[in-house]
Amino acid sequence: MTPAERRETLAAVAAEAAVCTRCRLHEGRTRAVPGEGHPDTEVVFVGEAPGMNEDRQGRPFVGRAGDLLVRFLGTIGWRRDDVFITNVVKCRPPDNRDPEPDEIAACRPYLERQLQALDPALIVTLGRHSMGRFIPNARIGQAHGTLHPVDPATGAAAAMVYAMYHPAAALRSTDVERQSYDDAAGIPAALIEARRRRSPGLAANPARSGAPESATR
Numbered sequence: 001m002t003p004a005e006r007r008e009t010l011a012a013v014a015a016e017a018a019v020c021t022r023c024r025l026h027e028g029r030t031r032a033v034p035g036e037g038h039p040d041t042e043v044v045f046v047g048e049a050p051g052m053n054e055d056r057q058g059r060p061f062v063g064r065a066g067d068l069l070v071r072f073l074g075t076i077g078w079r080r081d082d083v084f085i086t087n088v089v090k091c092r093p094p095d096n097r098d099p100e101p102d103e104i105a106a107c108r109p110y111l112e113r114q115l116q117a118l119d120p121a122l123i124v125t126l127g128r129h130s131m132g133r134f135i136p137n138a139r140i141g142q143a144h145g146t147l148h149p150v151d152p153a154t155g156a157a158a159a160m161v162y163a164m165y166h167p168a169a170a171l172r173s174t175d176v177e178r179q180s181y182d183d184a185a186g187i188p189a190a191l192i193e194a195r196r197r198r199s200p201g202l203a204a205n206p207a208r209s210g211a212p213e214s215a216t217r
């Protein structure tokens, strides 16, 4: 896919999600939140669902949890514009409840198409619903901070997934917050490993593999 085709696909997904009625979550949304970020990034963050602020603004992770995510990124020298940020479901569940399995399934084609277009080397999951999409049957308490291969059926053809707690959980627990800072510190190494698995020849030649601290191609 060319960079222009990638941008077209991301815009098409956003336009379709804005008027989507595939699941009951459309009934209570103010705006769909398809996701945003650098279209040429190597790293996609996937959260669970939009909250109140996201629903109002149509943008992902713009509340307190988003501020904390930006702080996590800042500790490794990244900005939110360097990566792509989205959610498993694109519309806000009522009262911020967890998304239901049938809602996640209904919304799945949008995330698949985003991952096909972005073709990331690394997916960072935020929270257990997102993690469950990429690492089935894992427990967040054990899986956070670990790296796993991604099933290409998710839409990401050649990616690794790195699990983190949802920043909202870190806001509720200083222990989770501390662990999340540790996990964030592991993201650049996870990207380097994901690049190595994806293109062993390139990773063997640092001059061609891009700066490890950069999240974009």
Ligand code: SF4
Pocket (backbone or CB within 6 Å): 017, 018, 020, 021, 022, 023, 024, 025, 026, 032, 089, 090, 091, 103, 106, 107, 108
């Ligand atoms: Fe459509 Fe996804 Fe919104 Fe459900 S959550 S209405 S599937 S965009």
